[in-house]
Amino acid sequence: TISIDRTGTIYIEDDAIAPGTLPEALEARTRGGEPPLIVLRGDRSLDYGRVMQVMGELGRAGFTSISLVTEGSVSAP
Secondary structure: OEEEOOOOOEEEOOEEOOOOOHHHHHHHHHOOOOOOOEEEEEOOOOOHHHHHHHHHHHHHOOOOOEEEEOOOOOOOO
């Protein structure tokens, strides 16, 4: 699970990672096996562009199986 908080900080599980190190941090966790299903959670107040930036970074690193999770969303009209 990858989370992005309202400040844009990225977490893998509960561990904050340094900016620009997401692919390396994920690769260290997969240890050369098949890329895992990524569950991406973003703070509701987060700019959509930031979420897309993280998804692009994941895609370029070969992590293409991404599931988006939202919590506390306003229900559709």
